[in-house]
Amino acid sequence: MKKNTLSLLILISGVLISGAIISFAYAQTITSSDLQYPISELGNCTSKSNCKAFCDDTKNSDACLAFAGQHNLMTSEEISDAKKFQDTGMVGPGGCKGQIACEQYCGNSIHLEECTAFAEKNGMMSDQQLQNSKKVIAAIKSGLKPPACAGPMKCNAYCSNPAHMEECMTFSIAAGVVPDNQKAQMQKTLDAIKQGVKPPACQPNPPPDQF
Numbered sequence: 001m002k003k004n005t006l007s008l009l010i011l012i013s014g015v016l017i018s019g020a021i022i023s024f025a026y027a028q029t030i031t032s033s034d035l036q037y038p039i040s041e042l043g044n045c046t047s048k049s050n051c052k053a054f055c056d057d058t059k060n061s062d063a064c065l066a067f068a069g070q071h072n073l074m075t076s077e078e079i080s081d082a083k084k085f086q087d088t089g090m091v092g093p094g095g096c097k098g099q100i101a102c103e104q105y106c107g108n109s110i111h112l113e114e115c116t117a118f119a120e121k122n123g124m125m126s127d128q129q130l131q132n133s134k135k136v137i138a139a140i141k142s143g144l145k146p147p148a149c150a151g152p153m154k155c156n157a158y159c160s161n162p163a164h165m166e167e168c169m170t171f172s173i174a175a176g177v178v179p180d181n182q183k184a185q186m187q188k189t190l191d192a193i194k195q196g197v198k199p200p201a202c203q204p205n206p207p208p209d210q211f
Contacts, residue, residue, distance in 0.1 A: 041067045058090050081124050093118045107150030113137050132177045139175035146171055162199040166190060 045051035096102035106115035149158035159168040
């Protein structure tokens with residue numbers, strides 16, 4: 001299976017449109033394996049856990065975002081979304097705060113419509129993301145059952161598992177969120193799986209190292 005096809009599958013099938021909402025949380029867990037401690041810009045933190053604690057404090061968000069930008073630890077889009085989240089008071093749908101809480105809340109398909117509305121209101125989704133999210137919402141309302149996973153890492157692992165690929169692909173195609181230039185390839189792969197062809201044992205991307 002083509003890598004970009006599987007990446008799309010993991011993204012859409014996992015109903016991960018909520019990703020924009022939790023972008024600020026990733027600013028709070030800035031990642032790199034080459035950081036030198038102590039980090040003066042971040043309160044002279046001396047370890048991963050120490051620096052994470054510093055960035056978990058919302059009053060330090062500006063310093064953490066500035067550091068992430070200067071050291072290319074976040075993309076400009078991620079930083080932009082993080083700043084938009086700051087403007088909301090850093091409280092997401094359902095009152096969630098931080099990566100874990102917001103990921104759990106918005107990773108639940110029951111809350112997808114609320115999370116999408118929040119992201120749209122605050123300009124945290126691209127037109128394509130918004131369009132795909134609304135398609136997923138409509139599909140779920142019509143009775144389609146989304147894959148049994150929630151959150152980026154869990155859905156990454158879930159949909160990379162050969163035992164769940166058929167489930168994830170079926171939902172993606174039925175929801176109408178697969179781009180036309182990938183639909184034929186995905187359908188061929190799905191047909192092959194249904195005929196008994198064993199899909200590759202793809203490994204999910206590991207989560208990045210944190211402070």
